[in-house]
Amino acid sequence: MNDTLLTEQTLAVQRPVLFRYALLQLRDSELADDAVQETLLAAWQSAAGFEGKAGLRTWLIGILKHKIADHWRRSAREAVAPTFDRTDEGDGEAEEDDYFMSSGHWNGGPKAWADPEAALKQQEFWAIYEVCQNNLPPKMANVFMLRELVGLDADEVCREAGLSDANYWVTMHRARLRLRECLDIRWFNNTKQEQHHA
Amino acid sequence: MRSCRDISALVSQELDKKLSLSERLSVGLHVMMCNRCRNFQTQSRFIRKAARRYTDELQSRLDNKS
Numbered sequence: 001m002n003d004t005l006l007t008e009q010t011l012a013v014q015r016p017v018l019f020r021y022a023l024l025q026l027r028d029s030e031l032a033d034d035a036v037q038e039t040l041l042a043a044w045q046s047a048a049g050f051e052g053k054a055g056l057r058t059w060l061i062g063i064l065k066h067k068i069a070d071h072w073r074r075s076a077r078e079a080v081a082p083t084f085d086r087t088d089e090g091d092g093e094a095e096e097d098d099y100f101m102s103s104g105h106w107n108g109g110p111k112a113w114a115d116p117e118a119a120l121k122q123q124e125f126w127a128i129y130e131v132c133q134n135n136l137p138p139k140m141a142n143v144f145m146l147r148e149l150v151g152l153d154a155d156e157v158c159r160e161a162g163l164s165d166a167n168y169w170v171t172m173h174r175a176r177l178r179l180r181e182c183l184d185i186r187w188f189n190n191t192k193q194e195q196h197h198a
Numbered sequence: 199m200r201s202c203r204d205i206s207a208l209v210s211q212e213l214d215k216k217l218s219l220s221e222r223l224s225v226g227l228h229v230m231m232c233n234r235c236r237n238f239q240t241q242s243r244f245i246r247k248a249a250r251r252y253t254d255e256l257q258s259r260l261d262n263k264s
């Protein structure tokens with residue numbers, strides 16, 4: 001792609017990613033749609049401000065962030081949704097040791113899940129999924145969400161979250177270990193709530 | 199022989215980048231023999247799928263509310 005050439009089409013293909021980003025923060029489809037619309041319009045009008053260095057999507061997300069901040073200012077409400085720029089305190093390096101023994105073997109380890117596909121169709125599952133996702137430490141949650149929910153590439157996530165390559169791998173791996181364990185305990189191998197599997 | 203700790207890290211990385219041939223071989227051989235790493239692999243892929251669907255679920259939930 002020629003980075004310096006901005007067309008309506010190159011902007012439009014970024015719409016889904018921008019929409020998901022806005023939706024996760026604004027938690028309202030219409031507001032999210034408006035913010036994306038304003039962002040694309042602003043981008044179109046200030047195409048000269050795009051230097052092509054940081055990548056189109058990074059530039060657009062930068063504009064979108066301002067639009068979202070404007071919204072919170074106008075509505076005089078505190079942002080309740082993820083702000084995507086938090087840091088984790090006391091998120092120790094030793095954390096992975098909860099999942100593995102010093103020999104490198106699993107400590108417990110993943111048991112099989114019965115019919116995960118069926119879970120995707122159940123409202124109750126999504127409530128549990130959300131709890132588990134919210135239970136991640138804030139920065140880890142941001143990184144995971146930017147990659148898996150918003151759909152940014154790994155290098156874009158690193159830029160957004162200010163992470164090194166190595167930190168990125170570790171963070172994503174821990175997020176998966178944690179989410180997996182949480183879903184295991186609260187849903188798939190939850191012996192207290194057998195009715196989910198009925 | 200790589201440990202489950204190392205293999206699971208590669209399983210995670212595999213979701214985001216192409217592993218080297220020797221890494222892929224290690225993972226492939228290991229998960230053939232190790233239930234727990236195999237479960238981690240399928241469950242990590244499932245988590246990715248769920249995460250991608252989550253925003254759609256969230257949107258329909260939010261839209262129904264209003």
Ligand SMILES: [Zn+2]
Nearest residue numbers: 202205232235
């Ligand atoms: Zn293993």
